[in-house]
Amino acid sequence: MSLLNIKNLSVRFGDANAVPVVDGLDLTVDKGEVLAIVGESGSGKSVTMMALMGLIDAPGIIKADALTFDGQDMLTLKGKQRRQIVGKDLAMVFQDPMTALNPSYTVGFQIEEVIRQHLGLSGKAARQRALELLERVEIPGAASRLHAYPHQLSGGMSQRVAIAMAIAGEPKLLIADEPTTALDVTIQAQIMDLLLDLQRDQGMALVLITHDLAVVAETANRVCVMYAGQAVEVGQVPSLFDAPAHPYTEALLAAIPEHSQGAKRLATLPGIVPGRYDRPQGCLLSPRCPYVQQKCRDVRPSLDPSVLGEVRCFFPLNQTVTATQEPAR
Amino acid sequence: MTTETAIAAVDPSTLYPSPLKEFWQHFARNKGAVAGLLFMLLIVFCALFAPWVAPHDPSEQFRDYLLTPPSWLEGGQLQFLLGTDELGRDLLSRLIHGSRLSLMIGLASVLMSLIPGIFLGLVGGFFPRFIGPAIMRVMDVMLALPSLLLAVAIVAILGPGLINTVIAIAVVSLPSYVRLTRAAVMGELNRDYVTAARLAGAGLFRLMFVTVLPNCMAPLIVQATLSFSSAILDAAALGFLGLGVQPPTPEWGTMLASARDYIERAWWVVSLPGLTILLSVLAINLMGDGLRDALDPKLKNAV
Numbered sequence: 001m002s003l004l005n006i007k008n009l010s011v012r013f014g015d016a017n018a019v020p021v022v023d024g025l026d027l028t029v030d031k032g033e034v035l036a037i038v039g040e041s042g043s044g045k046s047v048t049m050m051a052l053m054g055l056i057d058a059p060g061i062i063k064a065d066a067l068t069f070d071g072q073d074m075l076t077l078k079g080k081q082r083r084q085i086v087g088k089d090l091a092m093v094f095q096d097p098m099t100a101l102n103p104s105y106t107v108g109f110q111i112e113e114v115i116r117q118h119l120g121l122s123g124k125a126a127r128q129r130a131l132e133l134l135e136r137v138e139i140p141g142a143a144s145r146l147h148a149y150p151h152q153l154s155g156g157m158s159q160r161v162a163i164a165m166a167i168a169g170e171p172k173l174l175i176a177d178e179p180t181t182a183l184d185v186t187i188q189a190q191i192m193d194l195l196l197d198l199q200r201d202q203g204m205a206l207v208l209i210t211h212d213l214a215v216v217a218e219t220a221n222r223v224c225v226m227y228a229g230q231a232v233e234v235g236q237v238p239s240l241f242d243a244p245a246h247p248y249t250e251a252l253l254a255a256i257p258e259h260s261q262g263a264k265r266l267a268t269l270p271g272i273v274p275g276r277y278d279r280p281q282g283c284l285l286s287p288r289c290p291y292v293q294q295k296c297r298d299v300r301p302s303l304d305p306s307v308l309g310e311v312r313c314f315f316p317l318n319q320t321v322t323a324t325q326e327p328a329r
Numbered sequence: 330m331t332t333e334t335a336i337a338a339v340d341p342s343t344l345y346p347s348p349l350k351e352f353w354q355h356f357a358r359n360k361g362a363v364a365g366l367l368f369m370l371l372i373v374f375c376a377l378f379a380p381w382v383a384p385h386d387p388s389e390q391f392r393d394y395l396l397t398p399p400s401w402l403e404g405g406q407l408q409f410l411l412g413t414d415e416l417g418r419d420l421l422s423r424l425i426h427g428s429r430l431s432l433m434i435g436l437a438s439v440l441m442s443l444i445p446g447i448f449l450g451l452v453g454g455f456f457p458r459f460i461g462p463a464i465m466r467v468m469d470v471m472l473a474l475p476s477l478l479l480a481v482a483i484v485a486i487l488g489p490g491l492i493n494t495v496i497a498i499a500v501v502s503l504p505s506y507v508r509l510t511r512a513a514v515m516g517e518l519n520r521d522y523v524t525a526a527r528l529a530g531a532g533l534f535r536l537m538f539v540t541v542l543p544n545c546m547a548p549l550i551v552q553a554t555l556s557f558s559s560a561i562l563d564a565a566a567l568g569f570l571g572l573g574v575q576p577p578t579p580e581w582g583t584m585l586a587s588a589r590d591y592i593e594r595a596w597w598v599v600s601l602p603g604l605t606i607l608l609s610v611l612a613i614n615l616m617g618d619g620l621r622d623a624l625d626p627k628l629k630n631a632v
Contacts, residue, residue, distance in 0.1 A: 053528060058458060083530030092528055094521040102522045104543035114529050148345050165525070 003173055003205050004029040004052070007066035011044070011051050013059050019276045021047050023229040026303065029173065029205050034196070036208045036216040036237075038252065039226035042273055045209045048226075049175050053086055070172060088118040088169035093195075095178040097158035101150035107134075107161050108146030111168060118169040133164040137194060156187035160194070167198055173205045174198075180212070192219060213256055217241055225249050228273050228284045235309030243318035245311040247289045283313070291315060355623035362619020368612035376428040383422035384408070387579045391417040396595045412597045414588060420597065423579040424605050430580045431609070434495055434564040435557045441499035442506055443553055449503075450510020451537045454518065465511065468504040476501045480563060484572040494573045498563045502556045509552055513545035547624035554617035558610040565606050581606050 004027070011022040022044040029035050037045045051062045052074060067074045069090055077085070094100040102110060111130040115121050121129055127146070134142035137160040150158055159179065166174060176195060180188035196219055199206045208220060216223055216237070223240050225233040225248065233246040244250040251269040253259065260266045271288040280286050283296040295314055303312045307319050346354075356362060375382050385391075391413060398405045399412040399420075411421040449468075453461040471479065483497035517523060518541065526540045561581075567573035568582025576583055581602045588598035 055524060055527060087529040092525070094525065096521060100521040100525055102526070102540060102544065117530055144345075149348065152345050162525075165529075 002028040002030045003033075003070055004207075005066055005068045006048075006052070007064060009048065009051060009062070009064040009067060011047050011056060011063075012061045016061065019279060021229050022051065025226075025229075025231055027224060027231070029207060031172070032199075032203045032205055033222065034199060034206045034208060034220045036210060036220035036223045037226060038211055038213060038216055038223060040211060040252075040273065042228075043226040044229040045226055046177055049092070049177060049207065049209065052175075053090070053092065054082060084118075087114070089172045091166035091169060091171040091174050093159070093163055093166050093174065093176045093179045096182045097155050097162050098150075098182070100162045101158055103150050105149075106146065107148050107150065107153070111146075111161070111165050114165050114168040129168075130164075133168055134161070136167070136198075137161070137164045139164075155183055156191065159183060159187075159191055163191075163194065163198070167202070167204075170202060171204055173207065175207045175209070177209045178211070179208075180210075180215070188215075213241075213252060225252065228279075230284060230312060231303060231310075232285070232312045233309065234303075234311075239308045243308065245306045245308065245316040245318055246313050247291050247317065248285050250317060251290075291317075352623050356619050359619040359622055361615040362622070365612035365615030365619070368608065369616060372428050372609055372612075373432065375425045376432045379426050379429050383419075383425040384410070385419040385422040387423045387426040388418060388577050391419070393417070396591065396598070398595070399597055399601075411601055412595070414584070414598050415591055415595075420601055423584060424581070424602065427579040427581045427584065427602070427605075428609075430491070430574060430578065431561045431564065431606075434491070434498070435560045437495045438498040438502065438560045438564075439553050439557050441495065442503045442556070443549070446503050446506025447510050447542070447549065450507045451514055451542065453507065453511040454514025454541075455533070455537060457515070461511070464507065468507050471500075472504045477563065477566060480567060481570065481572060484567060489572045489575060491574050491578075494564055494567050497567070498560045501563065502560065505552060505556065506549065509548050510545055513548055514541055517541050517544050547621075550624060551617055551621040554613060554620055558613035558617070561606065561613075562610055 006025060006027040009022055009025045009027075010020045012018040012020045025044070025048060027035075027048070037048070039045055047056070050056055051060075051064075052067065052069070054074065054077075056062055062075070064075060069085065072081075072085060074082075074085075101107070105113075108127065108130055111133055112126045115126045115129050119126075119129070130146060131142055134145055139145055139157060139160050145153070145157075145161075150161075153161065163179075174195075179195065180191050183191060192215060195206065195208075198204070208216070210216060220237050222234070222236055224231050225240075225246065227248050233240065233244070233249045235245070240249065241253065244253055248269070251267075254267040255269065257266055269288050274280060274284055274287070280297065281300070282298050283289070283292075283301050286292050286296040289296065293315065299314075301312050301314050303310050306316050391409075394406060394409060394413050395417045396415055397409050397413040397417075400407050400410050402412075405412065409419050409421070411419075411424070413419055414423070449464050453464040455461075474482075480497040480501045483500055484493055487493040487496065523536065523540060526536060531540060564573055564580070565582030565585065568580050568584075569586040571586060574580040574583050576587055584602040585599060585606075588595075588602070592599045
């Protein structure tokens with residue numbers, strides 16, 4: 001049984017008729033797996049994870065057929081029991097390390113707080129464990145950093161501290177919400193290496209929310225491509241990059257600057273994500289899709305099995321070619 | 330990766346400066362603030378040791394020396410350094426004893442508006458749906474009334490006196506704390522560390538008082554300092570109107586009011602209490618400026 005199981009999740013803000021921000025999403029994550037969720041801004045990547053964590057507040061409405069983590073139903077879990085799971089078995093690393101730490105307390109205090117809460121250690125033992133965690137995330141001079149305030153640390157170092165806090169409870173699933181977006185390129189690579197190293201080391205599952213496809217290609221086992229709140233394609237990593245089935249995935253891959261070398265302009269997908277008032281009746285990508293046909297404009301497709309994964313398209317690309325290339329799946 | 334030896338051989342000088350030291354460095358850069366702090370320390374010293382510092386009892390009447398001018402003027406007496414008032418009481422002693430009251434009023438009214446103000450502001454920021462706007466509308470109504478008028482109205486209802494003066498001033502300055510706290514809380518709530526704290530299992534009260542509140546303190550400390558001075562000013566105004574502390578208690582505003590009739594014959598009886606009020610309010614405001622510069626991270630590196 002998979003570690004995380006999401007069935008038909010939808011999240012709306014406002015009343016029940018509001019346009020869903022996440023629409024009928026199915027997602028599973030197995031133990032020790034690295035799943036990447038990609039998509040442009042506003043496609044519902046982060047909201048999905050917030051819903052899982054129970055962080056969607058009042059005007060937000062969460063509906064799902066199933067939302068289970070490690071056999072626990074996250075929809076009905078309340079108060080104390082939820083707090084015992086979230087933060088310990090299910091942890092998160094945020095995008096901007098500069099705001100992810102509380103400016104009023106030292107790094108050591110903040111890590112120890114998590115340790116006291118979730119591991120029941122206190123005093124010297126907690127301090128020792130915090131030191132071990134800082135050393136585990138490869139912070140130089142860990143002992144002196146325990147007394148540092150967040151504004152005295154660089155961005156990369158803050159992100160390492162945030163990771164140390166997240167892995168303090170030895171989580172089974174770590175969600176990294178664009179963990180490298182706010183960092184510069186050399187630090188990005190170090191942080192990704194660290195995350196993957198930890199993932200292999202502790203055998204935890206990792207959900208990587210990102211729009212950096214290069215990172216996905218290097219790290220993930222599986223990818224879920226989201227567009228306007230829907231999963232449009234789910235597939236294994238090498239095959240999805242070699243033969244994207246959904247036109248949106250293809251456009252995303254074409255938009256990587258390296259793929260446009262020699263060309264005068266970078267490849268783009270014209271138009272913008274449909275908003276609240278201009279959602280098309282048919283396929284959500286139909287106004288922007290280069291392969292659009294009349295059926296796409298009239299009927300909304302569902303997520304169906306394709307040759308190599310699942311795709312939400314009536315006319316998926318690369319079907320015959322990959323079928324001959326990889327006959328046995 | 331760094332080796333174990335590198336970790337063991339951390340130079341103590343690379344350790345981070347304590348927040349207090351860092352604060353003092355920023356504060357000391359502002360000369361006006363330091364001057365204000367020194368003057369305030371003098372006044373606090375006078376207030377604490379008033380019976381020993383003051384040369385005479387504040388209500389002892391020297392009937393032979395009515396309206397004696399300050400000692401450096403013609404006809405001045407060395408035993409009455411700043412002269413005497415219309416009843417022959419030593420002005421310096423009354424000013425020194427008055428500092429006790431003024432500081433007490435300032436401190437008490439700041440505390441009495443700061444604590445409920447912070448609480449209401451936190452509640453207003455954490456419950457933005459119904460409770461928050463309700464609190465803010467009540468505060469808006471209070472802000473819509475001129476502050477002195479409101480204070481006068483409250484004293485008129487409760488009756489004049491020291492405690493009621495403090496209550497009136499506290500109520501008048503409450504809305505600014507609530508507004509400041511709420512604004513700061515709403516800014517902080519969007520930050521990832523609050524989400525992280527919620528994820529780590531922090532309850533509502535822990536979020537309010539441990540996670541968010543310390544990060545909102547900088548503007549509140551500054552506002553508390555500044556309203557300390559306006560509390561002294563308001564108390565003096567109420568005393569002047571005869572609604573504050575009642576004579577013969579030496580209070581700066583009351584002294585000002587009772588000496589009003591002698592303004593042409595004996596200027597010192599009016600000017601000296603007024604000057605004292607002016608100087609202490611100025612000192613506190615300068616100090617507040619310095620505090621703001623030292624505590625507000627946005628201004629930290631601006632010279």
